Amino acid sequence: MHELSIIESLITLCEENALNNNAKSIQEIYVKIGRLSGIEVDLFKRCFESFKENSSFCKNAKLFIELAPLEILCLKCNQMSILDENVFKCPKCKSIEYKITQGEDLHLIRLVMI
Template structure:
């Protein structure tokens, strides 16, 4: 249930941005959640609804979620590719030796502030 601390950190980051930009409030919050981030999206949304009530800037903010695919760099054939769900090998050479480039994190992508 690490979603609580993730949402708390997200709201803190949004508030810091609002203060830095002298905003009155935040209307929209856009995040990108990676496929392997370990974040339970429904729980994340519920936590956001709860935590935003205590935020002077995020009280009325809408949350928009985009999902990031799992992108890899194959260490054998040096190809970048996006892995399909439940497939964890390079689609070009079928190697399981790869570096994950995207898909493990949550990123704050954009804020719409007033």
């Protein structure tokens, strides 16, 4: 259950941004979660709802999640592609030699603060 430690880090980052911008509270938190990030989205949401209660800045914040697709650069045909679920080869040339360019991370996209 690494989602709890990720939420803890996310809320800490949000609080630091609020302090740096002289905000009184954070109303909305927007994140992008990659398909291969290893984060279970439902558990992530539940952890956020539990952990935000301990934050003076995030207590009333709403969490918005965008799921990032798995994007690759094929090393054989140099094609950028988005892979479908459970398909791990280039859609153009069918090669399994590629570099993942997006879809493995979690990113804080935007904060709405007052």
